[in-house]
Amino acid sequence: xxxxxxxxxxxxxxxxxxxxxxxxxxxxxxxxxxxxxxxxxxxxxxxxxxxxxxxxxxxxxxxxxxxxxxxxxxxxxxxxxxxxxxxxxxxxxxxxxxxxxxxxxxxxxxxxxxxxxxxxxxxxxxxxxxxxxxxxxxxxxxxxxxxxxxxxxxxxxxxxxxxxxxxxxxxxxxxxxxxxxxxxxxxxxxxxxxxxxxxxxxxxxxxxxxxxxxxxxxxxxxxxxxxxxxxxxxxxxxxxxxxxxxxxxxxxxxxxxxxxxxxxxxxxxxxxxxxxxxxxxxxxxxxxxxxxxxxxxxxxxxxxxxxxxxxxxxxxxxxxxxxxxxxxxxx
Amino acid sequence: xxxxxxxxxxxxxxxxxxxxxxxxxxxxxxxxxxxxxxxxxxxxxxxxxxxxxxxxxxxxxxxxxxxxxxxxxxxxxxxxxxxxxxxxxxxxxxxxxxxxxxxxxxxxxxxxxxxxxxxxxxxxxxxxxxxxxxxxxxxxxxxxxxxxxxxxxxxxxxxxxxxxxxxxxxxxxxxxxxxxxxxxxxxxxxxxxxxxxxxx
Numbered sequence: 001x002x003x004x005x006x007x008x009x010x011x012x013x014x015x016x017x018x019x020x021x022x023x024x025x026x027x028x029x030x031x032x033x034x035x036x037x038x039x040x041x042x043x044x045x046x047x048x049x050x051x052x053x054x055x056x057x058x059x060x061x062x063x064x065x066x067x068x069x070x071x072x073x074x075x076x077x078x079x080x081x082x083x084x085x086x087x088x089x090x091x092x093x094x095x096x097x098x099x100x101x102x103x104x105x106x107x108x109x110x111x112x113x114x115x116x117x118x119x120x121x122x123x124x125x126x127x128x129x130x131x132x133x134x135x136x137x138x139x140x141x142x143x144x145x146x147x148x149x150x151x152x153x154x155x156x157x158x159x160x161x162x163x164x165x166x167x168x169x170x171x172x173x174x175x176x177x178x179x180x181x182x183x184x185x186x187x188x189x190x191x192x193x194x195x196x197x198x199x200x201x202x203x204x205x206x207x208x209x210x211x212x213x214x215x216x217x218x219x220x221x222x223x224x225x226x227x228x229x230x231x232x233x234x235x236x237x238x239x240x241x242x243x244x245x246x247x248x249x250x251x252x253x254x255x256x257x258x259x260x261x262x263x264x265x266x267x268x269x270x271x272x273x274x275x276x277x278x279x280x281x282x283x284x285x286x287x288x289x290x291x292x293x294x295x296x297x298x299x300x301x302x303x304x305x306x307x308x309x310x311x312x313x314x315x316x317x318x319x320x321x322x323x324x325x326x327x328x329x330x331x
Numbered sequence: 332x333x334x335x336x337x338x339x340x341x342x343x344x345x346x347x348x349x350x351x352x353x354x355x356x357x358x359x360x361x362x363x364x365x366x367x368x369x370x371x372x373x374x375x376x377x378x379x380x381x382x383x384x385x386x387x388x389x390x391x392x393x394x395x396x397x398x399x400x401x402x403x404x405x406x407x408x409x410x411x412x413x414x415x416x417x418x419x420x421x422x423x424x425x426x427x428x429x430x431x432x433x434x435x436x437x438x439x440x441x442x443x444x445x446x447x448x449x450x451x452x453x454x455x456x457x458x459x460x461x462x463x464x465x466x467x468x469x470x471x472x473x474x475x476x477x478x479x480x481x482x483x484x485x486x487x488x489x490x491x492x493x494x495x496x497x498x499x500x501x502x503x504x505x506x507x508x509x510x511x512x513x514x515x516x517x518x519x520x521x522x523x524x525x526x527x528x529x530x531x
Contacts, residue, residue: 126355178393
């Protein structure tokens with residue numbers, strides 16, 4: 001009892017209690033975050049049949065329920081601003097692309113790359129791009145900051161590279177730079193990605209249970225020397241990033257129509273780096289959160305073991321849940 | 332103390348942006364709306380969608396088959412079939428409340444497509460018949476993609492109304508909270524129309 005009181009005093013005096021409360025709230029919200037996946041609504045995605053009246057009514061009922069959820073006003077303003085910025089950036093990118101087609105390697109080219117990078121940063125701030133996954137992954141496992149940078153960038157590079165391969169594949173094979181073909185393939189890859197994430201999440205849950213049993217994540221000494229398994233990290237990044245980025249694809253398709261493919265491909269690298277910066281931020285925050293909890297709880301083996309086990313399982317379960325919800329929303 | 336505050340701020344930011352999904356605006360549309368009345372009352376809404384140049388370009392590379400930068404009847408038909416009809420599953424992005432009740436948008440008429448300043452245009456009419464009476468009726472309409480794949484912006488200056496002298500009509504454009512979507516993160520602009528039969 002006295003020990004608990006002393007522990008609580010230490011925590012509150014250093015302000016770390018507030019951090020733990022904030023983190024607990026953060027994890028709860030993370031798990032309750034909306035999971036959304038959207039096809040391009042203009043195309044049928046290979047489904048020629050229209051939805052039935054009943055399906056449309058159900059959708060409208062769902063929409064009615066969603067409307068009842070509220071959101072802080074500040075967040076509404078931020079999302080609105082992000083959308084406006086993206087629209088402006090796309091406008092600038094369009095203009096600069098046209099300038100490049102007249103003068104390929106002038107100032108416009110440099111501006112095009114800078115704008116692409118900024119577009120990547122802002123674009124990744126919107127829903128998606130694996131931020132929840134990367135956050136959950138490092139919640140489930142201790143990691144170094146370099147691992148966060150690696151995973152954040154790996155996800156976005158795969159995400160953009162996937163789009164580049166599809167667009168170029170169709171361009172080389174069929175000599176067309178069309179969005180419809182891209183959307184058809186994207187629909188298939190989405191299903192694969194989400195199924196892959198679901199299975200990987202389940203595997204990580206089992207693996208964490210194994211690690212908890214062997215004490216890797218609950219024994220302080222073993223925890224300190226625990227190394228990140230790069231195979232797991234790479235697989236999660238691959239599964240998450242597999243879905244091609246329509247934003248990047250649209251820009252590449254546009255550069256193809258203007259016959260400036262090489263600047264378009266270089267811009268893809270800039271977009272991936274921009275998105276990587278945003279995603280990395282989430283990875284680093286997750287690692288810092290776990291490190292904070294380690295520092296706070298390490299004085300008591302019991303509390304450390306409990307919190308570490310809880311975080312590991314929450315993180316792994318979060319990946320499973322996100323993968324499952326996304327996968328089943330596609331059926 | 333400063334560190335704790337900073338931590339809290341960062342935590343809030345992370346929560347705000349860590350939502351999962353793969354649907355953020357990839358297509359940008361400026362929507363122009365015309366309110367249309369007939370002899371009985373409200374007849375519906377005429378819309379003109381102007382797509383962003385980048386999306387337009389990729390669409391046209393698919394549908395402007397002869398690359399003459401003009402869409403002929405056949406090409407418009409292909410666009411309707413390939414990149415418009417599926418919007419029925421999304422209520423053509425048009426959300427309507429009649430005296431607070433949801434009106435389902437299931438079909439459109441007069442669809443056409445064109446090109447203006449390198450931008451793809453859609454024009455169509457959404458029938459929505461509301462008979463005018465002696466009591467004021469209120470209809471609210473907004474245009475948005477609830478999946479947020481498309482960002483639709485109502486163009487306030489283009490808002491107009493085609494009506495005879497048989498009705499008293501007032502309308503304005505403002506943010507409509509009842510239409511908030513994407514888990515309440517976005518409140519779209521909408522038009523509220525109040526009208527009744529003119530007995531003078």
